[in-house]
Amino acid sequence: xxxxxxxxxxxxxxxxxxxxxxxxxxxxxxxxxxxxxxxxxxxxxxxxxxxxxxxxxxxxxxxxxxxxxxxxxxxxxxxxxxxxxxxxxxxxxxxxxxxxxxxxxxxxxxxxxxxxxxxxxxxxxxxxxxxxxxxxxxxxxxxxxxxxxxxxxxxxxxxxxxxxxxxxxxxxxxxxxxxxxxxxxxxxxxxxxxxxxxxxxxxxxxxxxxxxxxxxxxxxxxxxxxxxxxxxxxxxxxxxxxxxxxxxxxxxxxxxxxxxxxxxxxxxxxxxxxxxxxxxxxxxxxxxxxxxxxxxxxxxxxxxxxxxxxxxxxxxxxxxxxxxxxxxxxxxxxxxxxxxxxxxxxxxxxxxxxxxxxxxxxxxxxxxxxxxxxxxxxxxxxxxxxxxxxxxxxxxxxxxxxxxxxxxxxxxxxxxxxxxxxxxxxxxxxxxxxxxxxxxxxxxxxxxxxxxxxxx
Ligand SMILES: [Fe+2]
Numbered sequence: 001x002x003x004x005x006x007x008x009x010x011x012x013x014x015x016x017x018x019x020x021x022x023x024x025x026x027x028x029x030x031x032x033x034x035x036x037x038x039x040x041x042x043x044x045x046x047x048x049x050x051x052x053x054x055x056x057x058x059x060x061x062x063x064x065x066x067x068x069x070x071x072x073x074x075x076x077x078x079x080x081x082x083x084x085x086x087x088x089x090x091x092x093x094x095x096x097x098x099x100x101x102x103x104x105x106x107x108x109x110x111x112x113x114x115x116x117x118x119x120x121x122x123x124x125x126x127x128x129x130x131x132x133x134x135x136x137x138x139x140x141x142x143x144x145x146x147x148x149x150x151x152x153x154x155x156x157x158x159x160x161x162x163x164x165x166x167x168x169x170x171x172x173x174x175x176x177x178x179x180x181x182x183x184x185x186x187x188x189x190x191x192x193x194x195x196x197x198x199x200x201x202x203x204x205x206x207x208x209x210x211x212x213x214x215x216x217x218x219x220x221x222x223x224x225x226x227x228x229x230x231x232x233x234x235x236x237x238x239x240x241x242x243x244x245x246x247x248x249x250x251x252x253x254x255x256x257x258x259x260x261x262x263x264x265x266x267x268x269x270x271x272x273x274x275x276x277x278x279x280x281x282x283x284x285x286x287x288x289x290x291x292x293x294x295x296x297x298x299x300x301x302x303x304x305x306x307x308x309x310x311x312x313x314x315x316x317x318x319x320x321x322x323x324x325x326x327x328x329x330x331x332x333x334x335x336x337x338x339x340x341x342x343x344x345x346x347x348x349x350x351x352x353x354x355x356x357x358x359x360x361x362x363x364x365x366x367x368x369x370x371x372x373x374x375x376x377x378x379x380x381x382x383x384x385x386x387x388x389x390x391x392x393x394x395x396x397x398x399x400x401x402x403x404x405x406x407x408x409x410x411x412x413x414x415x416x417x418x419x420x421x422x423x424x425x426x427x428x429x430x431x432x433x434x435x436x437x438x439x440x441x442x443x444x445x446x447x448x449x450x451x452x453x454x455x456x
Contacts, residue, residue, distance in 0.1 A: 006030045007118070007126075008047035010039065010068070011056060016080050016103060020051060020114070034059065039067050047075065048121040049114075052097075054081040061086075065096035076117045080110065104238070104404055105280075111243050115187035129157055129184035132193055132247065133225045135200045139169035143196065145189040149175070150182075157184055163192075182229070190247070197226075198254035201294065216297045223295030224444050226251065230413045231446045238404055241413060242280075249287035256290075256302050264355075265302075268309050271352065281399060282309050288395035295444045296437070299359065299388040306356055307363040307392050314344025339376040342368055363388035367396060371431045383434070390434050394420070394441055417445045 009017065011034030021029065028045060032038045034057050050072055055064040068077050079092050079100040092100035098117075101110040115128040129148060137143070142164055148157040160183065161167045175183075185193045204210075204218045229244045256265050272282055286308025293304040315323055318341060322334050330338060342365050349356060349364075366380065366389030373381035401416040411419060421442060423432055 006043070006045045006047050008032070008043055008050045008072075009052070010034055010050065011053035012051065012080065013053060013082055016053070016082060019103070019107060019111075034064075036067065039071065047072070048126070049076050049078070049117055051078045051080055051114075054079065054083070054086065061092055062095045065092070069096045076121055078110070078114070078117075107238075107242065112187075112246070119186070119188045127157075128187040130187055130190055130247070131182040131229070131244070132185050132190075133229045134183055134193075135197050135222045135225055136204075137167060137172065139166055139172055142166050145185050145192040145196070148184040148186075150184055163189065190250070194247070194250040194254045195258075197251045198258055201251070201255050202258055205294075219297065220295045220444065223291050224446075227291060227295075227444055228446045238410060241402070242284075245284055245287060248291060249283055252287050252290045252301070252305055256305055265305070268306065268354065271354070272309060272313070281403065282312060284399040284403075285309075285311060285392070285395045288398055289392050292391045292395055292441060292444065293388075296391070296440055298391060298437075299363075303357055303360050304363070304388065304391060304395075307360045307367075307388065308395060310349055310354070310356070310360070311345060311364045311367050311392060311396065312341065313348045314341045314346070317344050317348065339368070342366070343377055359386070359388055362386050363392045365389075367392045369393075371434055372429055375432075385434075387434070387437060390437055391441075394433060394438070414446075417442065 006028040007020075007030070009020065009029060009031045012020070012031070017031070030043050030045075030047065032043065034053060034055070036057075036059070050068055052064065052068060055061045059067075065077070065079075076098045077096065079097045080103060081087055081100070082103045084102065087100070087102050089100045089102070099113065101107075101113075103110070115130070118126045118128055129150070131150075134143075134147070143161060143166065144163060146159065146163045147161045147167060148159050150157055160171055201219065201222060204222060205215055207215065210218065226248050229248070230241055253265060269283075286305045289304035289308040290301040293299045293301045318337060322330065322338055325334065327335060327338060345364050346361055349361070363386060365377070366385050369375035369378065369380045369385045369389060371382060371385065371390075373379050375385075398413075398416055398420070401411045401419055402413055404410050420438065424435065424438055424442075425431065
């Protein structure tokens with residue numbers, strides 16, 4: 001045990017410590033306070049990565065970085081902090097940190113980076129596993145990633161197949177009959193898992209031997225599988241829920257990239273990144289809208305992914321004080337300005353000469369229209385609103401409800417679905433979404449379809 005490399009944490013806040021421990025089931029974590037003497041002493045077992053809290057106890061950022069660098073010249077040094085004041089990522093990196101993260105916003109990125117770096121820095125001695133849903137896995141099919149299952153009783157991962165091998169049939173049967181619905185893939189092999197899942201989805205949609213209904217059913221059930229990952233125990237915390245949504249996003253991206261003419265996807269991600277837009281919201285909506293489209297057989301997933309990325313691009317053109325407010329906190333005048341953002345998104349797309357299909361423009365323009373005619377910008381009523389816009393609106397709503405916003409509670413995915421379910425009302429004046437579409441969408445979520453119990 002003791003020759004295993006450890007992770008060194010320096011002066012972390014308890015909630016950050018929790019996130020890190022949660023990620024690293026079996027890694028030895030050595031914790032020291034932020035104190036110069038302690039920083040200069042040897043720790044045992046030797047660390048392979050250092051995570052530090054923000055500088056304190058009379059240390060400046062530069063001094064902290066230099067002290068750590070002197071002691072650990074070769075190691076990845078991460079700085080993690082949860083207060084905005086004094087957080088300048090660029091400065092921390094300039095001082096010698098490998099990277100710096102501000103929580104809770106950067107949690108997903110931190111988890112991903114940590115998994116990668118730990119696996120690399122420990123030469124594979126430390127393994128980080130990610131829970132996944134493996135779509136349509138069969139016993140004959142070799143998988144190009146390793147799989148494991150997790151035994152909660154003794155908190156151990158047990159390898160179920162090597163990279164390049166198929167999963168054993170008896171194990172698959174056991175997994176199906178037990179409640180164990182996740183398998184685990186080593187973090188460094190996740191890319192292979194994304195490509196596998198995307199290929200499965202593509203194959204399902206194009207299989208010549210399947211009828212249109214069979215294709216739709218199969219896709220719906222796979223999307224249901226993917227979405228159910230957001231509702232499992234592993235996704236109980238906001239951070240892991242977001243990590244799972246990000247995994248779905250990688251699958252969607254891989255799905256699109258396997259199609260023709262996929263260059264635009266990365267190009268648009270780059271545009272959003274360089275503009276500093278709220279990428280996590282755009283990315284989440286894009287993922288959800290593409291999944292909803294696949295699961296319901298409405299529109300093209302690639303169009304919906306594109307609409308998701310671009311739907312709020314116009315918000316960045318609004319005055320700064322409006323951008324940071326939630327619509328319900330705006331003054332009537334501010335709200336009037338905010339309501340122009342769908343049109344501003346369209347203008348921005350034209351201005352940047354981003355070429356998108358007409359239906360994508362329509363969905364973006366109509367993403368705040370409501371079925372009862374009370375939406376904006378045009379107050380369209382009923383089926384005048386295109387289905388693609390309604391799917392986009394539902395993805396937007398789901399992400400809005402489950403996102404972490406300063407000063408307001410966020411809903412868990414299950415609570416968000418309950419919220420959507422309550423929107424199915426009989427009073428026509430209160431209907432926000434096309435009733436049949438909302439009903440079908442809810443079947444993609446766990447609990448949405450009545451599960452057959454037993455045959456009498
Ligand atoms: Fe919007």
